[in-house]
Amino acid sequence: MGLKALDYETLNENVKKVQYAVRGELYLRASELQKEGKKIIFTNVGNPHALGQKPLTFPRQVVALCQAPFLLDDPNVGLMFPADAIARAKHYLSLTSGGLGAYSDSRGIPGVRKEVAEFIERRDGCDADLELYYPWEGDGILVPVPQYPLYSATISLLGGSLVPYYLEETANWGLDVNNLRESVAQARSKGLTVRAMVIINPGNPTGQCLSEANLREIINFCYQENLVLLGDEVYQQNIYQDERPFISARKVLMDMGPPISKELQLISFHTVSKGYWGECGQRGGYFEMTNLPPQTVDEIYKIASIALSPNVPAQIFMGLMVNPLKPGDISYEQFIRESQGILQSLRRRARIMTDGFNSCKNVVCNFTEGAMYSFPQIRLPLKAIEAAKKAGKVPDVFYCLKLLEATGISTVPGSGFGQKEGVFHLRTTILPAEEDMPAIMSSFKKFNDKFMDEYEDKWNQSRM
Amino acid sequence: MGLKALDYETLNENVKKVQYAVRGELYLRASELQKEGKKIIFTNVGNPHALGQKPLTFPRQVVALCQAPFLLDDPNVGLMFPADAIARAKHYLSLTSGGLGAYSDSRGIPGVRKEVAEFIERRDGCDADLELYYPWEGDGILVPVPQYPLYSATISLLGGSLVPYYLEETANWGLDVNNLRESVAQARSKGLTVRAMVIINPGNPTGQCLSEANLREIINFCYQENLVLLGDEVYQQNIYQDERPFISARKVLMDMGPPISKELQLISFHTVSKGYWGECGQRGGYFEMTNLPPQTVDEIYKIASIALSPNVPAQIFMGLMVNPLKPGDISYEQFIRESQGILQSLRRRARIMTDGFNSCKNVVCNFTEGAMYSFPQIRLPLKAIEAAKKAGKVPDVFYCLKLLEATGISTVPGSGFGQKEGVFHLRTTILPAEEDMPAIMSSFKKFNDKFMDEYEDKWNQSRM
Ligand SMILES: Cc1ncc(COP(=O)(O)O)c(C=O)c1O
Ligand SMILES: Cc1ncc(COP(=O)(O)O)c(C=O)c1O
Numbered sequence: 001m002g003l004k005a006l007d008y009e010t011l012n013e014n015v016k017k018v019q020y021a022v023r024g025e026l027y028l029r030a031s032e033l034q035k036e037g038k039k040i041i042f043t044n045v046g047n048p049h050a051l052g053q054k055p056l057t058f059p060r061q062v063v064a065l066c067q068a069p070f071l072l073d074d075p076n077v078g079l080m081f082p083a084d085a086i087a088r089a090k091h092y093l094s095l096t097s098g099g100l101g102a103y104s105d106s107r108g109i110p111g112v113r114k115e116v117a118e119f120i121e122r123r124d125g126c127d128a129d130l131e132l133y134y135p136w137e138g139d140g141i142l143v144p145v146p147q148y149p150l151y152s153a154t155i156s157l158l159g160g161s162l163v164p165y166y167l168e169e170t171a172n173w174g175l176d177v178n179n180l181r182e183s184v185a186q187a188r189s190k191g192l193t194v195r196a197m198v199i200i201n202p203g204n205p206t207g208q209c210l211s212e213a214n215l216r217e218i219i220n221f222c223y224q225e226n227l228v229l230l231g232d233e234v235y236q237q238n239i240y241q242d243e244r245p246f247i248s249a250r251k252v253l254m255d256m257g258p259p260i261s262k263e264l265q266l267i268s269f270h271t272v273s274k275g276y277w278g279e280c281g282q283r284g285g286y287f288e289m290t291n292l293p294p295q296t297v298d299e300i301y302k303i304a305s306i307a308l309s310p311n312v313p314a315q316i317f318m319g320l321m322v323n324p325l326k327p328g329d330i331s332y333e334q335f336i337r338e339s340q341g342i343l344q345s346l347r348r349r350a351r352i353m354t355d356g357f358n359s360c361k362n363v364v365c366n367f368t369e370g371a372m373y374s375f376p377q378i379r380l381p382l383k384a385i386e387a388a389k390k391a392g393k394v395p396d397v398f399y400c401l402k403l404l405e406a407t408g409i410s411t412v413p414g415s416g417f418g419q420k421e422g423v424f425h426l427r428t429t430i431l432p433a434e435e436d437m438p439a440i441m442s443s444f445k446k447f448n449d450k451f452m453d454e455y456e457d458k459w460n461q462s463r464m
Numbered sequence: 465m466g467l468k469a470l471d472y473e474t475l476n477e478n479v480k481k482v483q484y485a486v487r488g489e490l491y492l493r494a495s496e497l498q499k500e501g502k503k504i505i506f507t508n509v510g511n512p513h514a515l516g517q518k519p520l521t522f523p524r525q526v527v528a529l530c531q532a533p534f535l536l537d538d539p540n541v542g543l544m545f546p547a548d549a550i551a552r553a554k555h556y557l558s559l560t561s562g563g564l565g566a567y568s569d570s571r572g573i574p575g576v577r578k579e580v581a582e583f584i585e586r587r588d589g590c591d592a593d594l595e596l597y598y599p600w601e602g603d604g605i606l607v608p609v610p611q612y613p614l615y616s617a618t619i620s621l622l623g624g625s626l627v628p629y630y631l632e633e634t635a636n637w638g639l640d641v642n643n644l645r646e647s648v649a650q651a652r653s654k655g656l657t658v659r660a661m662v663i664i665n666p667g668n669p670t671g672q673c674l675s676e677a678n679l680r681e682i683i684n685f686c687y688q689e690n691l692v693l694l695g696d697e698v699y700q701q702n703i704y705q706d707e708r709p710f711i712s713a714r715k716v717l718m719d720m721g722p723p724i725s726k727e728l729q730l731i732s733f734h735t736v737s738k739g740y741w742g743e744c745g746q747r748g749g750y751f752e753m754t755n756l757p758p759q760t761v762d763e764i765y766k767i768a769s770i771a772l773s774p775n776v777p778a779q780i781f782m783g784l785m786v787n788p789l790k791p792g793d794i795s796y797e798q799f800i801r802e803s804q805g806i807l808q809s810l811r812r813r814a815r816i817m818t819d820g821f822n823s824c825k826n827v828v829c830n831f832t833e834g835a836m837y838s839f840p841q842i843r844l845p846l847k848a849i850e851a852a853k854k855a856g857k858v859p860d861v862f863y864c865l866k867l868l869e870a871t872g873i874s875t876v877p878g879s880g881f882g883q884k885e886g887v888f889h890l891r892t893t894i895l896p897a898e899e900d901m902p903a904i905m906s907s908f909k910k911f912n913d914k915f916m917d918e919y920e921d922k923w924n925q926s927r928m
Contacts, residue, residue: 005659005692006729008759015763018770045772049562057534064532067777068524076543080535096745098513103737103744153770195469228469265470273567280567281560281776283747295472299479306482306617308509311775312745313531 018153019416026400030410040408041440043428046204046372048278048342051431056277056338058085058331059320063313065089066100084330092316100316103309107301108286112319116286119322124251140192142183142227144175145418146375146425148204152418163187163194164418169377172366173206175199177217184225196228197221199249202235202370205417205427207350209244209369215252223264231268234285235371237275240347244369250290266290272317274372276342284314346372349430349437356441361452368430375414378424378448384455396424402451407443482617483880490864494874504872505904507892510668510836512742512806515895520741520802522549522795523784527777529553530564548794556780564780567773571765572750576783580750583786588715604656606647606691608639609882610839610889612668616882627651627658628882633841636830637670639663641681648689660692661685663713666699666834669881669891671814673708673833679716687728695732698749699835701739704811708833714754730754736781738836740806748778810836813894813901820905825916832894839878842888842912848919860888866915871907 003010027044034040042050049055061081064071066089071077077086093099095111107113143151145164155162165183167173180197187194199218201210210218222229231249239246250268254261271285289297304310325332350368357365357376365376380388380395388398396413403426404410414425432440467474491508498504506514513519525545528535530553535541541550557563559575571577607615609628619626629647631637644661651658663682665674674682686693695713703710714732718725735749753761768774789796814832821829821840829840844852844859852862860877867890868874878889896904 004690004727004729006756006760008757008763010659011760011763015767018766045567047562047567049565050567051562055563055565060532060534064528064535067531068528070521070524071528071544074544076540079540080538080544098511098515098745099519100745101512101519101741101743102514103509103511150770157767157770195474226468263468265468277565279565281562281564281773283773283775292470293472296470296475299472299475302482303479303621306614306621309745309747311747311778313777314775 014157014159018156019149024412024416025397026404026410026412029401030404033404033408038408040404040410041432041436042410043432044410044412046274046429046431047280048372048431049280051429052433053278053342053431054338055279056335058082058088058325058335059277059279059317061085061331062088062092062320063316066092066316067313069093069099082330084325088320092319095319096312100312102312104312104315106305106307106309108310109312109315109319112315113286115319115323116288120248120250120288124248124254126251126254140187140194141230142180142194142197144198144200144203144206146205146414147198147417148200148232149416151198161187161192163192166420167203167206167208169366169423172369173203173208173375175210175214175218177221180218180221194225194227196230198230198232200232200235201249202238202246204232204235204371205373205375205412205414205425207366207368207371207373207375209239209241209246211244212247212252215247215249216256219249219253219256219260219264223260228265228267231266233268234271234274236270237277237343238346238372239370240350241367241369246370250288253290263291265292267292272314272321275321276339276346277317277321278342279314279317282314282317283311284318286318345434346430349432349434350374352434352437352441353428353430356437356445360445360448363448372429372431373427374430375417375425375427378414378426380424381452381455384451387455396426399424399451400426403444403447406447409440409444478621478623482620483613488876488880489861490868490874490876493865494868497868497872502872504868504874505896505900506874507896508874508876510738510893510895511744512836512895513744515893516897517742517806517895518802519743520799522546522552522789522799523741523743523781525549525795526552526556526784527780530556530780531777533557533563546794548789552784556783559783560776564776566776568776568779570769570771570773572774573776573779573783576779577750579783579787580752584712584714584752588712588718590715590718604651604658605694606644606658606661608662608664608667608670610669610878611662611881612664612696613880615662625651625656627656630884631667631670631672633830633887636833637667637672637839639674639678639682641685644682644685658689658691660694662694662696664696664699665713666702666710668699668835669837669839669876669878669889671830671832671835671837671839673703673705673710675708676711676716679711679713680720683713683717683720683724683728687724692729692731695730697732698735698738700734701741701807702810702836703834704814705831705833710834714752717754727755729756731756736778736785739785740803740810741781741785742806743778743781746778746781747775748782750782809898810894813896813898814838816898816901816905817892817894820901820909824909825913827912836893836895837891838894839881839889839891842878842890844888845916845919848915851919860890863888863915864890867908867911870911873904873908 030040062085065081095109096102140161140163141155142163142165145166152162163183165180168176184194229249233248236246249266253264253266268288272282273280325335353374354365354367357363362379363376365374368374378399385395388395391398394415396415400411400413411426411428419425494504526549529545559573560566604625604627605619606627606629609630616626627647629644632640648658693713697712700710713730717728717730732752736746737744789799817838818829818831821827826843827840829838832838842863849859852859855862858879860879864875864877875890875892883889
């Protein structure tokens with residue numbers, strides 16, 4: 001046999017099957033165009049700093065001091081760093097055993113874990129126990145569609161089966177528990193063991209916030225069906241309306257009381273990449289386990305140990321995020337000003353984008369209640385769908401590529417997230433700078449309306 | 465069925481099978497003792513900063529400035545940072561798109577990848593092309609025994625089979641290619657497809673450095689047997705003798721010329737955790753692929769994309785490590801002084817440890833030619849082996865636990881790395897502070913010799 005071990009033909013089939021659109025064809029073409037000198041507006045990944053968002057000052061001061069602890073002995077340190085940043089840096093250094101360059105416990109620095117636990121206690125009003133770091137394995141897993149492809153990709157890589165449940169676009173991307181029941185029944189009839197259910201709240205790419213009533217239904221459903229609930233809550237700080245504030249799955253579960261609050265297995269996720277922090281490149285987060293038996297926790301710890309240690313600087317960002325400055329602290333005013341500035345601007349941008357999309361021909365878009373994305377439906381005329389087929393492209397990929405070439409706006413086609421047959425979307429972040437927004441939206445509208453005019457077929461009614 | 469999805473009984477069998485001794489029973493007991501107030505000398509993990517090694521100043525200055533780029537606009541920056549650190553920070557910031565808080569390309573920041581490629585070119589005298597980040601999958605994989613359990617654990621987690629080849633303790637932990645042939649033949653007779661071979665050079669836990677001749681043999685063997693060679697070269701800066709300097713598998717391969725240099729598939733690993741940097745908590749590294757077909761590289765990129773981005777600050781450490789200061793740079797003298805100080809002290813400590821172990825009753829130890837470990841053989845008397853059995857412990861675990869309780873020295877039993885039947889070892893790092901070394905070794909000797917006296921059975925000859 002002439003094949004070598006790492007020839008494509010020999011690779012594991014699960015690897016080949018993985019689909020990952022966020023950095024797929026559109027992204028690669030955008031990178032090419034950029035190299036050719038074209039100005040590209042990258043709205044394909046929720047990557048705020050790449051689009052000009054400034055990092056919060058205080059956490060960066062603290063981590064810089066932790067990286068360079070010799071600065072703490074420099075008589076000039078007070079000229080460049082406020083006293084509270086200095087104190088906080090000393091605090092975190094005292095929690096490590098050897099500073100940022102030492103492996104930490106595989107579960108994370110105990111003192112930082114404590115800060116995370118206290119944060120969850122404050123947020124949810126009940127005790128917390130938790131671990132850092134992120135492994136995985138599974139059979140059938142319920143995942144919302146449309147969904148963030150991290151889930152589909154990981155499940156496919158590990159040889160599991162994604163069991164889709166559809167979010168209702170006409171009900172503001174709400175989650176109907178009857179759909180869940182149907183999805184599970186269908187999966188079981190195919191012989192799958194359904195083991196877990198993922199919720200993304202606030203939603204990516206759909207931007208909806210789950211209500212408390214909806215969360216209760218989901219929890220009850222998981223309990224009845226004996227599923228682990230995986231709560232992806234990385235966007236919990238990103239809320240752009242006041243009717244449905246973020247409420248954690250854990251809080252709802254705890255409020256439901258025993259037996260369910262003592263039995264339902266729940267894993268919740270949070271990260272420093274999102275919120276008004278946007279510290280994506282630092283790679284920090286935690287997951288929190290509720291009602292997992294100690295033996296399972298031991299196994300998770302063992303697997304986490306293989307990677308030795310989570311990234312220590314990122315743990316400090318995590319600590320700073322869950323244990324923020326308090327009124328009266330020297331840097332408090334600046335911290336609040338920066339945070340509010342980011343959040344309020346995101347709220348305005350969510351509005352501008354939704355309204356912008358809804359002003360376009362054959363485009364309808366739900367409001368971005370939370371997270372950082374807009375997910376407009378693009379009602380493609382039949383002639384456009386045919387043109388796409390002729391070009392050998394999925395229709396929404398065809399549309400997004402044309403959008404990219406015409407305007408430099410780099411989006412992700414809805415097919416990367418899953419959508420109902422014959423319905424098309426694109427995803428864009430709401431992250432471009434606020435002052436650029438009107439120009440971006442009018443450039444989009446100009447492209448879209450021209451596209452629609454070109455392909456419009458008056459004999460064909462596009463459908464919802 | 466009353467079992468829930470994350471009950472222990474339901475977990476994936478591959479997870480349960482994983483063994484990971486470096487953070488196993490000994491480590492947990494040591495942590496307990498520490499909590500009880502006992503002074504513990506943690507020599508179980510190669511974690512230099514945790515044992516007091518100071519980080520190099522220059523890279524920390526650069527990364528601190530990258531974390532807090534607003535310092536670059538502070539008129540006082542020159543009081544606290546040298547000009548070359550300021551220049552270098554600006555350089556790395558200019559390579560990112562959005563500073564340390566932005567996701568980078570999943571393959572790493574292009575500019576840093578270029579620096580890594582240039583480093584490899586300088587080191588090996590030939591072109592390099594490479595990717596950052598670390599996925600994996602496999603069937604049968606040849607792994608040295610004794611070996612670093614990262615390999616056994618990962619292979620077992622992924623459902624592959626470890627195919628052991630034994631290093632020869634009496635030949636200074638050398639690698640005999642005839643052993644390799646035997647191991648492969650045996651694995652094939654069991655129906656395994658042997659796909660890859662791991663070498664660790666310099667060795668962990670065994671500390672040997674592979675000679676050029678030996679590397680040629682290995683490369684020829686992999687070529688004949690159609691195996692990918694995985695070269696774990698994370699200790700390439702850690703060399704404590706002059707007869708066998710580090711030589712990369714890639715250089716040897718390239719020097720062998722075509723067809724083999726154009727065909728053998730090789731993946732080489734390097735990290736900022738080791739060397740005289742010891743930046744373990746930063747979690748940075750790269751792997752470099754030689755002769756992998758572009759389609760496979762695309763698949764690896766796709767899988768890496770799922771995790772979005774490697775840790776950006778760690779990529780800057782990587783850049784600083786492969787592109788160090790040059791003579792004439794302002795901080796050069798200090799950088800060299802610090803680096804040399806660490807390396808020369810490690811060299812002396814390697815000597816003190818080897819000699820110390822060899823002065824003990826029933827202990828024989830090869831010299832640590834490289835890496836950061838000493839791996840003495842402990843010739844346990846029969847009575848000690850029986851006592852261990854009675855206590856329900858593996859004999860070397862029994863010995864190491866007693867050592868821990870008596871002296872606070874936390875080591876890893878040889879059984880965690882694999883060893884021949886009936887032969888026992890322990891692994892310790894050479895990292896405790898040099899001034900503490902004599903006391904540690906005499907505390908060890910006192911414990912060991914007493915232990916041996918206690919269990920010595922004059923009727924039983926312990927064997928090599
Ligand atoms: C829903 C969701 N979960 C998780 C993540 C992962 O974030 P990170 O890996 O940066 O923490 C993302 C990133 O966009 C996301 O959208
Ligand atoms: C042989 C070997 N390879 C790889 C590693 C992993 O190092 P890291 O994950 O810190 O880069 C280690 C750590 O001790 C090692 O000994």
